[in-house]
Amino acid sequence: xxxxxxxxxxxxxxxxxIKALADGGEDxxxxxxxxxxxxxxxxxLAAPALLVDLRKVPGLHGIERxxxxxxIGAMTPHTDLEHSPQLGIFAKAAGxxxxxxxxxxxxxGGSLAHGDPASDLPAxxxxxxxxxxxxxxxxxxxxxxxxxxxxxxxxxxxxxxxLTEVRIxxxxxxxxxxxxxxxxxxxxxxxxxxxxxxxxGDICEEVRVGLTNMGSVPLRAGAVEEALRGKPxxxxxIASAAEQAAEGTDPPADLNASTDYKRHLARVLCRRALGQxxxxx
Amino acid sequence: MSKTVAVxxxxxxxxxxxxxxxxxxxxxxxxxxLGFTGTHVGCDTSNCGACTVHMEGRAVKSCTVLAVQADGxxxxxxxxxxxxxxxxxxxxxxxxxxxxxxxxxxxxxxMAAAALLAENPNPTEDEVRHGLEGNLCRCTGYHNIVKAVxxxxxxxxxxxxxQPEVTA
Numbered sequence: 011x012x013x014x015x016x017x018x019x020x021x022x023x024x025x026x027x028i029k030a031l032a033d034g035g036e037d038x039x040x041x042x043x044x045x046x047x048x049x050x051x052x053x054x055l056a057a058p059a060l061l062v063d064l065r066k067v068p069g070l071h072g073i074e075r076x077x078x079x080x081x082i083g084a085m086t087p088h089t090d091l092e093h094s095p096q097l098g099i100f101a102k103a104a105g106x107x108x109x110x111x112x113x114x115x116x117x118x119g120g121s122l123a124h125g126d127p128a129s130d131l132p133a134x135x136x137x138x139x140x141x142x143x144x145x146x147x148x149x150x151x152x153x154x155x156x157x158x159x160x161x162x163x164x165x166x167x168x169x170x171x172x173l174t175e176v177r178i179x180x181x182x183x184x185x186x187x188x189x190x191x192x193x194x195x196x197x198x199x200x201x202x203x204x205x206x207x208x209x210x211g212d213i214c215e216e217v218r219v220g221l222t223n224m225g226s227v228p229l230r231a232g233a234v235e236e237a238l239r240g241k242p243x244x245x246x247x248i249a250s251a252a253e254q255a256a257e258g259t260d261p262p263a264d265l266n267a268s269t270d271y272k273r274h275l276a277r278v279l280c281r282r283a284l285g286q287x288x289x290x291x
Numbered sequence: 292m293s294k295t296v297a298v299x300x301x302x303x304x305x306x307x308x309x310x311x312x313x314x315x316x317x318x319x320x321x322x323x324x325l326g327f328t329g330t331h332v333g334c335d336t337s338n339c340g341a342c343t344v345h346m347e348g349r350a351v352k353s354c355t356v357l358a359v360q361a362d363g364x365x366x367x368x369x370x371x372x373x374x375x376x377x378x379x380x381x382x383x384x385x386x387x388x389x390x391x392x393x394x395x396x397x398x399x400x401x402m403a404a405a406a407l408l409a410e411n412p413n414p415t416e417d418e419v420r421h422g423l424e425g426n427l428c429r430c431t432g433y434h435n436i437v438k439a440v441x442x443x444x445x446x447x448x449x450x451x452x453x454q455p456e457v458t459a
Contacts, residue, residue: 011335011336012314012316013314014314015293015312015313015314016293016313016314017293017294017313018293018294018296018313018357018359020359020362041357041360044355044356044357044360045337045355048355048356048357049336049337049355051314052335052336052355061313063359063360065360089349108337108425109340109424109425109426110350110403110406110407110422110424110425111337111340111343111350111351111352111403111425112337112352112355112425114349114350114351115351115352115355115356195421195424196338196424196425
């Protein structure tokens with residue numbers, strides 16, 4: 011399968027990339043690792059007229075601690091996240107993306123800008139209360155995870171903006187769990203649940219639960235969080251709260267799973283992920 | 292036709308200069324333009340891993356990389372694994388352990404396994420199975436493939452993923 015014809019440029023600065031993107035108009039697309047975009051282009055589901063490759067733009071790689079949060083360059087491949095245990099739930103979730111070869115090429119910025127609700131990182135970013143930094147002709151701005159994902163594969167990033175970095179709070183002292191169910195290891199999640207828990211003794215001070223592939227955008231399981239916040243954490247309280255994991259969701263059925271099955275998976279995976287996060291398993 | 296782009300690839304230590312359409316996939320550049328037909332096209336959808344090569348020392352699926360993205364990169368293909376007429380320890384182990392039936396997936400399996408051993412020279416069986424998650428064998432030959440990788444790991448030199456530079 012061969013993509014439709016396109017023109018290609020690999021600018022050597024962020025300003026040049028932003029200019030190339032603006033000059034290319036609505037048929038120009040940014041290229042990072044290409045592991046979401048190129049498969050779509052090979053299937054001719056996408057046919058951009060111009061690809062602006064970010065590989066030569068300096069400053070878009072790497073993982074650093076800055077002002078109590080982690081700054082991850084947009085072009086950092088999933089493999090680097092996977093091998094950075096200090097990133098906690100991000101490292102764990104990144105290690106489950108597809109397979110080693112895909113993790114070597116796919117990037118954190120590319121995955122988040124693609125905005126596929128079945129991808130691992132969007133719901134993790136949402137649960138972690140992270141944000142992305144984008145830069146365009148009008149300057150730089152931050153977009154919180156809660157505002158980033160608008161609809162199915164649609165984000166709040168303007169067509170002329172470049173996602174440059176991902177910021178996640180350090181989450182020191184938080185427990186985390188990530189549970190994903192799929193039929194083959196390299197598949198997208200049928201459903202995945204990310205859980206973050208901050209506890210004092212057995213009391214749950216704060217809890218955040220993210221849902222992957224339970225709607226057109228990544229979601230938070232608000233009812234589960236509400237049921238546990240401020241309460242004692244035990245296998246029983248978690249099991250009871252996790253029963254509400256699918257509340258308010260209406261996930262579309264697909265080849266692998268019906269709506270009801272996805273809702274069932276959300277409840278089971280939520281119980282497991284919270285158990286991990288609370289140190290009970 | 293879209294404007295062509297000049298690309299330089301270091302394949303198995305030798306420099307190749309190409310003038311390519313931006314849409315040319317790395318796997319086709321290797322096979323059709325440069326004749327490295329040991330790299331196979333299997334599913335062509337980044338699932339099966341038959342097209343796995345090393346790019347800057349990391350295993351990648353060359354059906355999902357544009358040749359222009361590999362400009363300036365060091366590429367190792369299955370042809371770069373043997374040296375001085377000696378098979379690479381992974382190739383020896385696949386042979387000895389009957390780690391193949393039809394052989395179509397074998398080049399990708401060996402390149403993925405070489406990257407795995409470079410990172411983790413003494414993997415457990417479980418780690419080998421997880422490390423090969425990106426490679427499919429349709430002859431259901433996984434048992435002997437995993438055995439071959441574990442055996443190769445015991446051999447000196449199995450973790451060498453990049454061959455020393457040779458002249459073109």
